[in-house]
Amino acid sequence: MxxxxxxxxxxxxxxxxxxxxxxxxxxxxxxxxxxxxxxxxxxxxxxxxxxxxxxxxxxxxxxxxxxxxxxxxxxxxxxxxxxxxxxxxxxxxxxxxxxxxxxxxxxxxxxxxxxxxxxxxxxxxxxxxxxxxxxxxxxxxxxxxxxxxxxxxxxxxxxxxxxxxxxxxxxxxxxxxxxxxxxxxxxxxxxxxxxxxxxxxxxxxxxxxxxxxxxxxxxxxxxxxxxxxxxxxxxxxxLAALRKTPIMTHGDFHTHIIRTWVYMFTRSLEDETIAVLVNIGTEWEEICTKHVGCEMPSSMFVHTRSGNSDLNIGDKVFSNSKSSRCIRMRPHSGLVLSTSEAFSVHSSIFLLLLAISSYFIA
CATH class of the missing domain: 3.20.20.80 (Glycosidases)
Known part of the structure; x- marks a missing residue:
């Protein structure tokens, strides 16, 4: 109304x-x-x-x-x-x-x-x-x-x-x-x-x-x-498909101010975690596990990337090893990270097939 x-x-x-x-x-x-x-x-x-x-x-x-x-x-x-x-x-x-x-x-x-x-x-x-x-x-x-x-x-x-x-x-x-x-x-x-x-x-x-x-x-x-x-x-x-999953409908919710322009919130259910990491500023930001300020899983995988991110779906980030890949985030970019590699990859394949089918239908 x-x-x-x-x-x-x-x-x-x-x-x-x-x-x-x-x-x-x-x-x-x-x-x-x-x-x-x-x-x-x-x-x-x-x-x-x-x-x-x-x-x-x-x-x-x-x-x-x-x-x-x-x-x-x-x-x-x-x-x-x-x-x-x-x-x-x-x-x-x-x-x-x-x-x-x-x-x-x-x-x-x-x-x-x-x-x-x-x-x-x-x-x-x-x-x-x-x-x-x-x-x-x-x-x-x-x-x-x-x-x-x-x-x-x-x-x-x-x-x-x-x-x-x-x-x-x-x-x-x-x-x-x-x-x-x-x-x-x-x-x-x-x-x-x-x-x-x-x-x-x-x-x-x-x-x-x-x-x-x-x-x-x-x-x-x-x-x-x-x-x-x-x-x-x-x-x-x-994102809309992810929204319908049990972890997003029933998972615990926590927020974290990483830096002045970098924000993260997590959704967790049982042994699975989804982290939404966004850079709302106008500068590049580098985020490593030690910068997060909270306990994170030993490794996570990119489930969804903003169109301007230089990471790809399925990339591994936040490993605890010395050779871990810190995340460099472009201005106004975002990532949805998952503890499940299979979840990220399967979702990627689904979206690719969707785009291909849309091309031929059109």
Whole structure:
């Protein structure tokens, strides 16, 4: 449900303080009646669930800061939304370091039950990751969002690394500028999905879409990327497949700030470990076992690499021997490491066959 913070306004209709910031909207945003209404709607959905045995999910867009976000969950007696979207990652920018990232991850991990974790990287109100950060960093952030425990909310096109549209004034459709005093229109985040390199990028057979397609549609589209094993799309598919495995659905979760720009989190189940290692900075980083600052398996294998990594799937890293290969990570690169060599190699073969089949089908 969209914009639930705006449902009620204060009944006295008094003027708000000067300014158009969220903090100044004391009478038209975040009124307590909004949460009461969500609880009523949740009760209605639960009644349907009792009748047919099918659970209903109530997810709400609030943009509430973390402490206020808790109110939308309700309580055991009067539950509210199961998923009040956690939008903090949509505000990520090029100044973010691992301390900021770790804080925002742990706000959920330390406060909420794991079933309530949710991660939003892009949406229709904010700049796309490729434009807000760097195109090279798309795989890294998809690794983070898809492999953290909890619900991953993926905005269309993020799996391709779609970029913001840059429009002329006469091409815009979002004439209200998204409210809250924004001077930018949100049209740039809402361009047509890029399917192929035909006219209108395969989005419509009509003469003209609501918004124009991005000029890079001829090289950034589904049809092109599904043929490249190292594309954003195939990396995303690989992560999505890993996400469904028992270790990712049930494994223990731990985070580690390795350096200012290098972050790692691990998922462990029985004798298997998955480590997600990302460099969110603009410089090369060299990571050896002694740099990690936590006990790691004697050796691990590359399960998934970002498209810009110089390592290959199946490469062995983190050996405890003196001849161990330290990991040199390019800027904005990421690795998913596994203790299982067979797991990494089998996944690689599957993805290669997928890319080959896509080529011949196309």
């Amino acid at each position: 969209d914009a639930v913070v705006c449902i009620y306004e204060a009944e006295h209709f008094m003027d708000e303080p000067p300014g158009r910031t969220r903090e100044a909207r004391i009478y038209t945003l975040d009124q307590p009646e909004n949460i009461l209404l969500i609880k009523e709607w949740r009760a209605i959905l639960d009644e349907y669930a009792k009748k047919d045995g099918h659970s209903r999910l109530l997810a709400v867009e609030t943009y509430s800061p973390p402490p206020s976000l808790l109110d939308w969950f309700g309580n055991e007696t009067h539950p509210g939304s199961q998923i009040p979207f956690y939008y903090q990652l949509t505000f990520s920018d090029r100044e973010w370091n691992t301390t900021v990232l770790d804080f925002l991850i742990h706000w959920q991990a330390d406060v909420l039950p794991r079933s309530s974790y949710n991660w939003v990287l892009d949406n229709h109100d904010n700049h796309r990751t490729s434009s807000r950060l760097f195109d090279e960093s798309v795989d890294v952030w998809n690794m983070i969002v898809l492999l953290l425990p909890g619900l991953a909310s993926v905005y269309y096109g993020t799996e391709l690394g779609m970029e913001d549209l840059k429009l002329r004034r006469d091409q815009g459709q979002d004439h209200f500028n998204g409210g809250l005093g924004r001077v930018d229109r949100r049209d740039g985040y809402r361009g047509p999905m890029l399917w192929d390199d035909t006219e209108n990028a395969g989005f419509t057979t009509g003469k003209k879409p609501w918004l124009p397609v991005h000029p890079n549609f001829w090289r950034t589209n589904v049809n092109v990327q599904k043929r490249d094993p190292n594309s954003h799309l195939n990396t995303f598919k690989r």
